[in-house]
Amino acid sequence: MDRWIEVSIKVNHEAVEAVADVFAEAGARNGVVIDDPVRINDLRNSRTWDITDIPEQENTEMVTITAYYPDDEKMSSRLEFIEKALTDIESRIGAFRFGSMLFRTVSEEDWANNWKQYFHVTRIGKNIVIKPTWEEYQPVATDLVIELDPGMAFGTGTHHTTTLCMEALEDVVRSDSTIFDVGTGSGVLAIVAAKLGAQNIKAVDIDTTAVKVAKENIIQNNLADKIEVAEGDLLHGTEGQADVIIANIIADIIIMLLPDIPGKLKADGVFLASGIIDSRKEDVIKEAEEVGLKVDKVFERGGWVALQMTKG
Numbered sequence: 001m002d003r004w005i006e007v008s009i010k011v012n013h014e015a016v017e018a019v020a021d022v023f024a025e026a027g028a029r030n031g032v033v034i035d036d037p038v039r040i041n042d043l044r045n046s047r048t049w050d051i052t053d054i055p056e057q058e059n060t061e062m063v064t065i066t067a068y069y070p071d072d073e074k075m076s077s078r079l080e081f082i083e084k085a086l087t088d089i090e091s092r093i094g095a096f097r098f099g100s101m102l103f104r105t106v107s108e109e110d111w112a113n114n115w116k117q118y119f120h121v122t123r124i125g126k127n128i129v130i131k132p133t134w135e136e137y138q139p140v141a142t143d144l145v146i147e148l149d150p151g152m153a154f155g156t157g158t159h160h161t162t163t164l165c166m167e168a169l170e171d172v173v174r175s176d177s178t179i180f181d182v183g184t185g186s187g188v189l190a191i192v193a194a195k196l197g198a199q200n201i202k203a204v205d206i207d208t209t210a211v212k213v214a215k216e217n218i219i220q221n222n223l224a225d226k227i228e229v230a231e232g233d234l235l236h237g238t239e240g241q242a243d244v245i246i247a248n249i250i251a252d253i254i255i256m257l258l259p260d261i262p263g264k265l266k267a268d269g270v271f272l273a274s275g276i277i278d279s280r281k282e283d284v285i286k287e288a289e290e291v292g293l294k295v296d297k298v299f300e301r302g303g304w305v306a307l308q309m310t311k312g
Helices: 012-026 035-048 075-093 108-118 160-172 188-195 209-219 251-264 278-290
Strands: 004-011 031-037 061-071 102-107 123-126 128-132 143-149 178-182 202-206 226-232 240-246 265-277 295-302 304-312
Touching: 004 012, 004 075, 012 061, 012 075, 012 160, 012 251, 031 240, 061 075, 108 160, 123 160, 128 188, 128 265, 143 209, 160 265, 160 295, 160 304, 178 188, 188 202, 188 226, 188 240, 202 209, 209 226, 240 251, 251 265, 251 278, 251 295, 265 278, 278 295
Parallel strands: 128 143, 178 202, 178 240, 202 226, 240 265
Antiparallel strands: 004 061, 004 102, 031 061, 123 128, 265 304, 295 304
16 A cells, blocks of 8 residues: 545644544554644753754644545445544534644655654653654763654654553563554654563554554564564563553553553552553543553653552
């Protein structure tokens, strides 16, 4: 598949999560992009990200939501599903759209490469350094350098949801840890876990392209002997129990995953759940407690939440 349809829409802040969920349910490839001018301005002002070449955003009322779908025979039915779902949302919360949906055909090469101008070397936590494969970097002795080319898989490693997981992993990974990385995307969190010393890591993703990209990144970092990657849905494809389970996905998928976590987690194991918009934090915590998990730590940054849990 080398042609994709980019679908985007501008909405108000109230509708962002609902519309993003609709785009995801319609089968968006590798996640949904939320271009929130308020968040961009917050990041610019925080001075923690290398995005100073992006201008200050002036119109902060409109959020652009974008997703990519294969240009195939199912595209018409996807668009019908999206339009019906957006109409249902409108009936509940009122008008939220700024204009109509916009469409653009993009090639696989454009999609995989055009964004690279915004992805630079980034330091995270105590010692982790995310280095794009196409950039030069001279590490210091304590650096744990992750060479990364996300390609068409979701995950540059620099989004708040991912950095929160990395910082938590610095405190929970041991050399004898068995780790399951659910929805591995580019493989970045599995690679971080291996760089932190874990010897036995199973990374799983439902997306064939993500599995391919993750394997390439693992080889790039010389970690193929420590990380096994497989195509699978959530925890399907993992055997036994883990000391650490990572799921950096979205709130609804984490809630679907929660009932399986106690059985797949060792007695003193840790579950790291991220990708949670702050407005969904309490929903995830409530569901976690109902399946016997205890939330030990809550990490928050830029409107996103990560939760560290153990068996209650």
